[in-house]
Amino acid sequence: xxxxxxxxxxxxxxxxxxxxxxxxxxxxxxxxxxxxxxxxxxxxxxxxxxxxxxxxxxxxxxxxxxxxxxxxxxxxxxxxxxxxxxxxxxxxxxxxxxxxxxxxxxxxxxxxxxxxx
Numbered sequence: 001x002x003x004x005x006x007x008x009x010x011x012x013x014x015x016x017x018x019x020x021x022x023x024x025x026x027x028x029x030x031x032x033x034x035x036x037x038x039x040x041x042x043x044x045x046x047x048x049x050x051x052x053x054x055x056x057x058x059x060x061x062x063x064x065x066x067x068x069x070x071x072x073x074x075x076x077x078x079x080x081x082x083x084x085x086x087x088x089x090x091x092x093x094x095x096x097x098x099x100x101x102x103x104x105x106x107x108x109x110x111x112x113x114x115x116x117x
Contacts, residue, residue, distance in 0.1 A: 001053050010064060013080045017067075021059035026051065074100040075112040 005015040026047055030040050067073075073081070073095045081095060099112040107113040 001051075001056060004057055004060070009061070010068075011080060014060065014064065016080070017060040017064045018056060020063055021056050022047075022051065024063075025055055025059055070095050072096045072098055074098060075110055076100065078112070 001018060005018060007014065011017075022044065026044070029035075030043060033039075035043060067080070075097055078097050097112045099107065099110050101107045101110045101113060
């Protein structure tokens with residue numbers, strides 16, 4: 001998984017998809033036990049050498065694939081698709097971006113503030 005984090009598989013942010021896949025695959029215990037923040041960290045640290053790398057990576061690739069199929073994404077996720085290296089997103093259309101900013105201050109800074117939901 002370490003190598004996959006730094007491989008920038010189809011995006012510079014593949015490590016985020018790996019993190020989400022770990023939570024998706026191994027997170028049920030946290031919900032069932034209603035663990036606090038410190039206990040969550042302890043839980044995931046204890047799994048470090050016991051996770052199935054192939055399952056986590058398959059899930060991460062699946063999540064990335066589903067993300068790339070989205071027609072529209074919120075402005076807060078814009079950089080995930082734009083900052084990928086050259087050629088990584090060339091074979092896929094660029095999703096439409098819409099603003100989800102709620103405060104006036106956020107809307108002033110957001111380049112997509114005119115593109116509301």
